[in-house]
Amino acid sequence: MRRNIKSNNLIAREINKKIKESGYECGFSEVGILAIDDLKILNKLPQDYNDYLTANMYGDMTYLEKKLQYFHEPDKILPGVQSAIVVAMNYLGRETKQDWQKVELTKLEKPDYGYVSIYARGRDYHKVLKKKLKSFADKIGAVTGEFGHRACVDSVPIFEIELAVLGGIGWRGKNTLLLNKDHGSIFFLGVLLLDYPLKTDKSRVKDHCGTCMACIEICPTKAFVGPYKLNATRCISYLTIEHKGIIPTKLRPLIGNRIYGCDDCQLICPWNKFARLAKASDFDTRNGLDTARLVDLFSWTESEFRDRHSGSAILRIGYHRWLRNIAVALGNAAARKEKYKYSSEKNKDETNRKAIQLLKKRVSHSSPLVSIHASWALSKYESRI
Numbered sequence: 021m022r023r024n025i026k027s028n029n030l031i032a033r034e035i036n037k038k039i040k041e042s043g044y045e046c047g048f049s050e051v052g053i054l055a056i057d058d059l060k061i062l063n064k065l066p067q068d069y070n071d072y073l074t075a076n077m078y079g080d081m082t083y084l085e086k087k088l089q090y091f092h093e094p095d096k097i098l099p100g101v102q103s104a105i106v107v108a109m110n111y112l113g114r115e116t117k118q119d120w121q122k123v124e125l126t127k128l129e130k131p132d133y134g135y136v137s138i139y140a141r142g143r144d145y146h147k148v149l150k151k152k153l154k155s156f157a158d159k160i161g162a163v164t165g166e167f168g169h170r171a172c173v174d175s176v177p178i179f180e181i182e183l184a185v186l187g188g189i190g191w192r193g194k195n196t197l198l199l200n201k202d203h204g205s206i207f208f209l210g211v212l213l214l215d216y217p218l219k220t221d222k223s224r225v226k227d228h229c230g231t232c233m234a235c236i237e238i239c240p241t242k243a244f245v246g247p248y249k250l251n252a253t254r255c256i257s258y259l260t261i262e263h264k265g266i267i268p269t270k271l272r273p274l275i276g277n278r279i280y281g282c283d284d285c286q287l288i289c290p291w292n293k294f295a296r297l298a299k300a301s302d303f304d305t306r307n308g309l310d311t312a313r314l315v316d317l318f319s320w321t322e323s324e325f326r327d328r329h330s331g332s333a334i335l336r337i338g339y340h341r342w343l344r345n346i347a348v349a350l351g352n353a354a355a356r357k358e359k360y361k362y363s364s365e366k367n368k369d370e371t372n373r374k375a376i377q378l379l380k381k382r383v384s385h386s387s388p389l390v391s392i393h394a395s396w397a398l399s400k401y402e403s404r405i
């Protein structure tokens with residue numbers, strides 16, 4: 021009997037080893053494996069999330085309620101589910117310079133240029149990761165034989181970060197993101213649920229945030245209620261991506277030139293000096309989105325928006341939210357100009373004139389979402405005349 025258990029453990033370890041090798045071959049930087057029964061040790065989570073939901077800190081993200089509902093019933097996501105494989109994929113574009121954190125922070129000081137979160141500058145990660153998970157599943161099938169599976173990339177109500185913590189990929193940092201000692205936090209997570217039994221193969225990684233509070237201190241909107249606790253309704257990533265409506269007036273000036281997402285709490289994180297470049301070209305910056313002028317982006321027609329962002333996650337927010345976000349950044353630029361050094365007064369006047377002209381046009385836009393934010397931005401220029 022003892023010999024049987026021993027040989028079963030050996031086989032399980034050998035299978036895990038082969039699965040991991042296949043994962044690395046597919047381009048993943050980390051692969052964590054866990055038996056679904058081990059989820060049960062995560063009994064603290066639902067209370068945390070209940071608190072979060074009760075305090076109404078999730079805004080329009082009602083899918084979080086669903087996540088909680090499915091927490092104890094993973095069978096509803098994949099009938100007969102027995103194991104989960106969590107993968108991480110690095111997304112720093114291959115053109116990224118060594119001092120990238122400093123470079124990115126400098127971009128936030130240029131009022132006329134839009135800041136797009138690093139993860140959204142390349143191809144839509146949902147599509148890239150789903151495709152990679154599919155070929156990973158095929159490779160696993162060659163080791164285990166046929167099995168049922170479901171690939172999850174933000175599309176299924178599961179707690180990816182908690183699964184990754186259990187799978188030994190990293191720890192949840194005070195900025196609420198997953199951190200890894202070798203890769204920082206600049207990676208995407210994907211999960212493969214399987215109806216095939218696998219053994220959990222890594223122990224949990226301990227929290228290495230220590231006494232650091234840099235992410236909490238840098239947050240422009242003071243969105244952290246405390247370490248590990250985020251009020252999403254104040255987070256710029258939420259406001260510019262998930263939030264469908266009008267951005268509260270008092271938060272608009274704090275958004276600065278961030279037109280799609282925010283990276284501040286990652287840019288300041290000391291662990292991100294270990295972030296590594298993506299292996300493939302998928303996440304290289306497209307359309308010059310790392311150096312785009314607001315007035316140029318704001319002048320795009322809807323069909324230009326679709327063409328230019330074809331294959332990008334940005335397309336998901338739609339044209340009107342895109343214009344809403346740029347209008348806010350243009351309004352903020354009006355107030356911040358004095359501090360910014362222009363190559364000449366002529367350039368400054370020219371940019372102002374173009375911004376005013378475009379905003380005037382958008383004030384009469386048929387979408388109230390666009391016209392309301394354009395009016396607000398225009399008022400910032402008019403108050404300076």
Ligand code: SF4
Binds near residue numbers: 240241242258282283
């Ligand atoms: S993404 Fe930006 S706004 Fe959101 S919590 Fe981090 S620093 Fe704050």
Ligand code: SF4
Binds near residue numbers: 193194196
């Ligand atoms: S900035 Fe500091 S506290 Fe925040 S996640 Fe990174 S290490 Fe942790």
